[in-house]
Amino acid sequence: MSKKLPTIAIVGQTNVGKSSLFNRFMRSQQAIVAREAGTTRDNVVGKAEYDDRQFWLVDTAGLKDPDDEFEASIQEQIDEAAEAADVILVVVDSTKYPSDQDRIVAKKALKSKKPVILLTNKMDLKEALDPEEFRRLGIKNIIPTSAEHSRGIRKTLEAIVELIPAARQYESDDILRIALVGRPNVGKSYLFNTLAGKQQAIVANVAGTTRDVNRVSVKYKKRDVELLDTAGIRRQGKQEVGIEKFSVLRTLQAIEESDVCLLLMDVNELNTQLDQRLAGLIDEAGKGMIIVVSKWDSVEGKDAYTRDALAPKIAYYFKFTPWAPLIFTSSVTGQNVTKIFDLVVDIDARRKVEYQTAKLNKVLSKAVSMHPPAGLKNTYPKLRYMVQTDTNPPWFVVHGSNLKLLHWSYKRYLEKKVREEFDYIGTPIKFSFRQEEKDKK
Numbered sequence: 001m002s003k004k005l006p007t008i009a010i011v012g013q014t015n016v017g018k019s020s021l022f023n024r025f026m027r028s029q030q031a032i033v034a035r036e037a038g039t040t041r042d043n044v045v046g047k048a049e050y051d052d053r054q055f056w057l058v059d060t061a062g063l064k065d066p067d068d069e070f071e072a073s074i075q076e077q078i079d080e081a082a083e084a085a086d087v088i089l090v091v092v093d094s095t096k097y098p099s100d101q102d103r104i105v106a107k108k109a110l111k112s113k114k115p116v117i118l119l120t121n122k123m124d125l126k127e128a129l130d131p132e133e134f135r136r137l138g139i140k141n142i143i144p145t146s147a148e149h150s151r152g153i154r155k156t157l158e159a160i161v162e163l164i165p166a167a168r169q170y171e172s173d174d175i176l177r178i179a180l181v182g183r184p185n186v187g188k189s190y191l192f193n194t195l196a197g198k199q200q201a202i203v204a205n206v207a208g209t210t211r212d213v214n215r216v217s218v219k220y221k222k223r224d225v226e227l228l229d230t231a232g233i234r235r236q237g238k239q240e241v242g243i244e245k246f247s248v249l250r251t252l253q254a255i256e257e258s259d260v261c262l263l264l265m266d267v268n269e270l271n272t273q274l275d276q277r278l279a280g281l282i283d284e285a286g287k288g289m290i291i292v293v294s295k296w297d298s299v300e301g302k303d304a305y306t307r308d309a310l311a312p313k314i315a316y317y318f319k320f321t322p323w324a325p326l327i328f329t330s331s332v333t334g335q336n337v338t339k340i341f342d343l344v345v346d347i348d349a350r351r352k353v354e355y356q357t358a359k360l361n362k363v364l365s366k367a368v369s370m371h372p373p374a375g376l377k378n379t380y381p382k383l384r385y386m387v388q389t390d391t392n393p394p395w396f397v398v399h400g401s402n403l404k405l406l407h408w409s410y411k412r413y414l415e416k417k418v419r420e421e422f423d424y425i426g427t428p429i430k431f432s433f434r435q436e437e438k439d440k441k
């Protein structure tokens with residue numbers, strides 16, 4: 001069952017500690033932190049979790065002089081954040097009295113009618129003002145914080161969890177959701193229109209034409225299908241401030257919402273690094289995936305052997321997702337478009353099958369008999385039984401003892417055997433290994 005996670009936006013003027021707070025919330029260094037004002041120019045998006053609640057966290061560029069065209073676009077990002085977010089975190093420097101710029105940020109946040117929390121950062125410094133000094137900004141919920149010393153972080157997370165809506169679950173409506181994902185201008189909108197059978201998305205040669213998630217519902221072989229066309233994701237250094245806006249976030253949301261993703265690549269521009277990252281995001285989200293090489297009609301001089309020569313090269317760069325089928329398409333000629341639908345339906349069906357424990361144990365026993373796991377100093381991992389705990393994606397739990405000695409390569413071996421037995425094409429499968437207590441004598 002798919003879900004759409006709530007979104008938390010961090011806004012404020014430059015150099016108040018937004019990126020440092022973001023890193024504290026994410027428990028990692030995902031945003032560039034520096035003393036120079038205006039270091040963070042693009043939105044940074046991460047999935048955070050607290051108290052078993054997940055949400056998207058977005059760090060935005062700071063607010064500066066709106067007379068500067070470049071900085072005006074940053075204000076645009078803040079407006080976009082206010083529109084897209086479920087909760088807004090306004091960050092100010094607690095060592096400075098509220099400025100006109102702080103008032104602009106606060107006003108924009110409050111105008112959104114979304115829940116707003118004011119974080120008075122740098123509270124650890126001796127110059128820090130009393131939080132009451134910031135009441136004049138009009139934000140009632142004030143939390144003193146220190147990104148440097150992790151003060152106020154837990155309290156902020158607790159406040160967020162209280163305010164965010166529960167992740168919207170998409171009920172078992174039997175709607176098959178397909179997300180088209182890829183870099184800008186790789187042909188997503190063309191394929192979207194071809195699949196939809198009508199002109200739904202604006203198609204242009206200018207990268208980044210699609211800004212939001214475009215949706216259309218279609219029928220295929222009596223099955224309700226929803227297509228999700230997403231804005232393209234550029235390499236981070238190539239993102240245009242104020243233009244990309246929240247397209248990255250919306251792409252991530254579309255991946256989370258989907259059942260199967262079509263990862264598109266332009267046959268004339270096989271930029272593997274970013275394509276690999278997108279494949280990794282889809283894999284991590286546990287979604288089905290088809291690698292779609294688009295614009296096949298534009299390849300000059302191709303013959304019957306061109307595809308066979310190119311396919312292994314592409315597969316090499318996606319060897320971490322060997323389960324994803326590769327298909328060559330043309331939206332101009334309609335080549336393999338119907339095949340995409342057939343493949344998606346097949347992948348979706350395989351993801352939903354739940355196998356009986358007895359059948360799984362036969363597979364496990366056979367795999368262990370063929371290749372017993374290696375041990376250490378006459379102590380060996382013992383795999384007792386396997387159960388399936390979930391579908392979409394299929395999730396298996398192997399119970400046993402001495403599992404800390406189980407090498408990662410053996411886990412990969414088990415996955416390969418399960419895939420072969422149940423013909424898991426186009427979907428990641430997940431494994432967990434559960435250590436059992438030793439039998440009491």
